[in-house]
Amino acid sequence: MADTPKLSEVEIVKDASNYLRGTIVESLSNRITGALNHDDTHLIKFHGSYQQTDRDLDSERKLQKLEPLYSFMIRVRVPGGTATPAQWQRMDDLADEYGNGTIKLTTRQAFQLHGVLKRDLQATIQGFNEALLDSIAGCGDVNRNVMCSPNPHESAVHAEVYAAAAAISAHLTPRTTAYWELWLNGEQQSTTEPADEEPIYGKTYLPRKFKIALAVPPYNDVDIFANDIGLIAIAEKGKVLGYNVAVGGGLGMTFGMNETYPRLADIIGFVPAANVLDVCEKVVTIQRDWGNRENRKFSRLKYTIDKVGLSAFQAELHQRLGYDLTPARPYHFQSSTDAFGWSGNPKGLSHLTLFIEGGRIHNLPGYALKTALREIAAFHTGEFRLTGNQNLVLANIKSAHRSRIQALLEAHGAWPNTAHQTALRQHSLACVALNTCSQAFAEAERYLPQLLDKLDTIIRAHGLAEAGILIRMTGCPNGCARPYLGEIGLVGKAPGRYNLYLGADHAGERLNKLYREMLDEDGILRELTPILADYAAQRQPQEGFGDFVIRQGYVQATTHGLNFHA
Template identity: 85%
Template sequence: MSSKPSEVEVVKDASNYLRGSIVESLGNRITGALNHDDTHLIKFHGSYQQTDRDLDSERKRQKLEPLFSFMIRVRVPGGAATAPQWQRMTELSDEYGNGTIKLTTRQAFQLHGVLKRDLKSTIQGFNDVLLDSIAGCGDVNRNVMCNPNPHESAVHQQVYEAATAISAHLTPRTTAYWELWLNGEQQTTTEAADEEPIYGKTYLPRKFKIALAIPPYNDVDIFANDIGLIAIEENGRLLGFNVAVGGGLGMTFGMPETYPRLADLIGFVPADKVVELCEKVVTIQRDWGNRENRKFSRLKYTIDRVGLPVFQAELNQRLGYDLIPARSYRFESSSDAFGWSGDAQGLSHLTLFIEGGRIHDLPGYGLKTALSEIANFHTGDFRLTGNQNLILANIEATHRSRIQAILEAHGAWPGTARQTALRQNSLACVALNTCSQAFAEAERYLPQLLDKLETVIRTHGLAQAGILIRMTGCPNGCARPYLGEIGLVGKAPGRYNLYLGANYAGERLNKLYREMLDEEGILRELTPLLAAYAAGRNQDERFGDFVIRQGYVAATTHGLNFHN
């Protein structure tokens, strides 16, 4: 450990493998908050302490403490949940949460608005259906992502199994989660103990992310991850994975030494060695990562500090063999394909656009109720995508018309009036009112902005032109704004930085175009750009490629020149 460890490193070191004083915090009924140190530790258990920022001023005026509540992030390795699991999450959101479910950009569930007194009951509730929140957050490997659509490749099941194997292998071993929330009853196949053979006593310097993709689809944005794995198949057989390392999208305003970075491709690993490879990369970051300043603690900064050749040499040494050169592949898209599809087994799959990833009921739009009804009889899966959407997968032929009828009856069947391709390709983080990092709105505001942008889109005949637009309330990058052909990053209430020029397949970062724009400014800047694109694009040319070809922004070739 560094001679000057950060506050979080000190807390982890003294935590007794993530226990801290969480028991005492939960038992303190005087406040809705946890002890300060425990707010760091509870992240490893899958939860963040939050406040309702909309109410902060009024509660302060009334001399009340902020309205504390907790977000719980439930892991879904590979994005595949069963119908009973979906139904339980729905029930818990109503009983203990704010009545909604958030589908995240990492294929996980989030429950919001859970009070401290209900944390244990909520966590026990989803563990009863074999879901958990351990390592949903914190300085460990997070939810492992995987292409979610089973019809897209003959090797999908093998890739999914690799994702779940990686997730299980890198799950923390501490028994603290089971003691604190489940009365010591361990419900996992991973052996637990009060030691961490992979992570060590202080875990990783920062969060760690892994994703697996199956070309030509990059719908999990693998290059935004610490480890990105590209499935290589031959004649329906999974050979292994191309390996990319060092991705991550967070940065800090006013600190150009922080930057988003895409992962570097370093070679190929056979399928039977991919779990070992992930472990060795994690251990290098454990040993080499910056533990003094958390702003520089991600793997991307470790690699840029020591140099990629040095990192690769260390990885080869820890593996005991050299990675062979990467195999050829091609990505064409990082978006989801909506609507019905089928497979050779006679099963159907339905991909639904979920605006902002929010599962809820609104007047005339009963999505949550409809999905709950479907879960009562659906024998297949509920698959969460990396783009905050939902796939009803492996639908029996006899259930197809019934599912469509239920969605139509509740006003939740995909229509064409609002769902332009721009809207379907939109992502937004939670931001205000609960995220403590947010400077501006995102999920609550983007639909309103899209209403106005769609007028421009339709005027210029671009309703079906797939343009990636992503909005976040801060520069941390949870909705991957730096991989949006149009990226909007909140800098102050109602003000956003506008980024342009990422590519549609998720293989190039965008670049800053204008700063501190309000809504009028966003529309003023984008309207002529979209008009020019409609009039002057080449055949099949994507918007991100167009703005670079026309010189509106320069291409970002590496994170180190993102700010140039």
């Protein structure tokens, strides 16, 4: 008789949780502590929230014999990254009323509120629910926020891809009523009453998180190959015929464990648009049934596929579907970045893409971006589109509003002065990291702008101010800002120390490779300066920095996650 698998702690908690309820009610009513019961810290992730502490204050509070300053991050889903002006206003209000006064735009096109106290969790969730937003499945072992290219230039195609993203999101949303009972006092906003059963997920949901993204070539601005399922829209004459399907992407790893690694998704075929929901569901169910529930470090779909083999995975998928995918269609990606500034028709509908450093919407002296956007939301009739690169598109702006929007941004010091920003800075990504993320070993969002100030000097000295080099920084190896897809990737390993990775490509189709370990700031600048000088002098026409460092032999190309550490 085969041994019974030893389940991880989280699997045991999920099994006993009564469909994600646990003892959250009791945790919330306990006013002695700002924290939840231990098991509930796992369950609340499914409701879109992480328990955090202010790590800057931990030592001081410990000396004062106080518990850590607990608060909660809430991740609000925005399927396809598209929000209404009213939803933007509501998030702005809630950030001030219950959060730390800022909004974080994530690399998954979601809103994050930080600094929410336990006593305010229910009021905060009710607040954005009133604007038809929710946080269910914002985190946890389920399908997360479904991304899609926010590009407004291909309006008809974008509308179809956005509709597909929204449909996938709705179809894979957990059915448990726990979310509504806990946070909305039993109120149900859906047109269908969910029951306490999970026809797709089952009682214990997935072994780990699951991510889906849709891209519209030639733009890979959602980094689809970093997702468990990546869908590449194949359009003809302004209509989406279907999608090339890629499976098995994921970027997290663990230092010191080379059996963990980032991996890009493999394209396995083409599916007509009418069947894309079916394909997504069946891939999810295979991961539900085959994924590792003993060790969470190996629980993502990428490890499932590498364990059984891609051909075996495809055979199982075709069996569950009852049909085969057809061969993938031709496509081409040229970039994974955003194009900033005005676009569209000045006499019709136009669009404005704003660079948001670190994805942080806030007010600083001389830079009142948060105030400007709140005032714009009061009259803008289009959309607020969050990009996968932590930026913001004001889409479908009426011609009558165009000059007014620009004037407001200028008046608040928030008009993007691209002449003073290098392309390196504009294409930078950073996760939150310290002071609130419990996983962070080092700074990221708070530190990267300072490092960029020094790198910008080097970049300009070598005539590379407009070279679109991708730089990404995280405070740990979990990969939230997709550092392994950066032409320059910096991953925190200790306070003030980073591993330097080089060699990803500009279109998001190749991982980078470790170049140097445990560098402080001086070390980062010392290593990058001669390479950037070499790039300026020796690059070929249109050659990206990632391609250059491989051609020059600084690193070898990573061809698959399995040789990422080679």
